Amino acid sequence: DTAVSQTPKYLVTQMGNDKSIKCEQNLGHDTMYWYKQDSKKFLKIMFSYNNKELIINETVPNRFSPKSPDKAHLNLHINSLELGDSAVYFCASSFGRGRGTEAFFGQGTRLTVV
Amino acid sequence: RKEVEQDPGPFNVPEGATVAFNCTYSNSASQSFFWYRQDCRKEPKLLMSVYSSGNEDGRFTAQLNRASQYISLLIRDSKLSDSATYLCVVNIRNNDMRFGAGTRLTVKP
Numbered sequence: 001d002t003a004v005s006q007t008p009k010y011l012v013t014q015m016g017n018d019k020s021i022k023c024e025q026n027l028g029h030d031t032m033y034w035y036k037q038d039s040k041k042f043l044k045i046m047f048s049y050n051n052k053e054l055i056i057n058e059t060v061p062n063r064f065s066p067k068s069p070d071k072a073h074l075n076l077h078i079n080s081l082e083l084g085d086s087a088v089y090f091c092a093s094s095f096g097r098g099r100g101t102e103a104f105f106g107q108g109t110r111l112t113v114v
Numbered sequence: 115r116k117e118v119e120q121d122p123g124p125f126n127v128p129e130g131a132t133v134a135f136n137c138t139y140s141n142s143a144s145q146s147f148f149w150y151r152q153d154c155r156k157e158p159k160l161l162m163s164v165y166s167s168g169n170e171d172g173r174f175t176a177q178l179n180r181a182s183q184y185i186s187l188l189i190r191d192s193k194l195s196d197s198a199t200y201l202c203v204v205n206i207r208n209n210d211m212r213f214g215a216g217t218r219l220t221v222k223p
Contacts (some may be wrong), residue, residue, distance in 0.1 A: 017202070031209045033211065035213075040215075041199065041215075041216060042213070042215050042216070043158065043201070043213040043216075044213075045210070045211065045212060045213075047208075048207045048209045048210060048211075050208070054210065055208075055209040055210070056210055089155055090158070090213075094211065096208050096209040097145075097208045097209075100144050101145070101205050101211075102146075102148055102160045102163060103160075103203075103211055105157035105158050105159070106157060107156075107157050107158075108157050
């Protein structure tokens with residue numbers, strides 16, 4: 001009954017590879033996010049989607065391509081992985097407006113590029 | 115200027131102490147405000163929402179001052195289990211939640 005689930009939990013891959021992370025939420029939220037948490041532990045927003053529409057694209061390299069097939073899913077595809085992409089990637093969901101806009105997070109995907 | 119700024123910490127306090135965290139935000143049109151808690155190698159989890167009237171949940175009290183664009187969190191009677199990183203979070207506009215860098219708290223016996 002996980003509210004926000006993302007897979008895989010761990011991902012180790014070589015430089016230059018392409019990989020995807022999947023996220024699903026069963027909370028009925030209309031907004032989903034991807035955040036990157038680097039080694040300094042700062043949570044930086046990458047993307048937000050509302051009802052499958054891209055709202056925020058926060059100066060992320062175009063090697064990162066989010067895809068939202070429906071409002072319950074937001075996947076992240078990364079091309080040509082670089083060492084600097086190593087981080088923990090968190091998916092989250094919320095209602096986009098009004099009261100009750102707190103976000104709920106998935107468990108994170110720890111990506112290591114070697 | 116960062117959208118959300120917090121005391122960098124770390125805070126090391128004895129059990130039973132009272133500790134306060136502060137946070138400021140830059141966008142005066144920001145709509146909603148939260149404190150999250152993140153344990154080591156875990157996802158952030160909502161601790162409490164922050165309302166203009168102030169709100170309390172057990173040992174935790176949150177305050178919002180819109181005029182000063184300032185948010186605070188007070189923890190009374192600290193427990194060992196309160197050790198974590200506390201994140202100030204602001205909805206600067208619809209569908210856009212920004213995090214502070216976090217303040218690390220360690221409560222010692």
